[in-house]
Amino acid sequence: MAIIEKKKYMKAWEKNTFGLKVVLDDKMFFDKALRIFKRKVDNSGLLRELKERGEYSKPSEKRKLAKGRAKKRWAKKFEQTHLAGRAKKY
Numbered sequence: 676m677a678i679i680e681k682k683k684y685m686k687a688w689e690k691n692t693f694g695l696k697v698v699l700d701d702k703m704f705f706d707k708a709l710r711i712f713k714r715k716v717d718n719s720g721l722l723r724e725l726k727e728r729g730e731y732s733k734p735s736e737k738r739k740l741a742k743g744r745a746k747k748r749w750a751k752k753f754e755q756t757h758l759a760g761r762a763k764k765y
Contacts, residue, residue: 695719 697712699705716722 695721 695712695715697708697715699708
């Protein structure tokens with residue numbers, strides 16, 4: 676008889692971790708819990724994914740956006756590395 680292996684990929688509701696949760700203690704205020712929840716949502720990328728799925732964008736538009744972001748990252752890195760040692764001239 677063969678041993679049946681467990682699924683490697685379990686669905687979220689099977690893991691009992693469905694959704695983002697913040698457990699409140701007796702000492703924790705609602706404002707702090709809300710800040711923690713917002714941070715978890717930002718780190719999970721949930722809003723970004725919803726925005727991307729909201730409307731269809733052509734593959735050429737996606738490439739154009741990715742290229743623009745790469746140029747911006749490169750320019751920022753270039754400024755930080757090459758202009759860090761120079762004094763500002765007024």
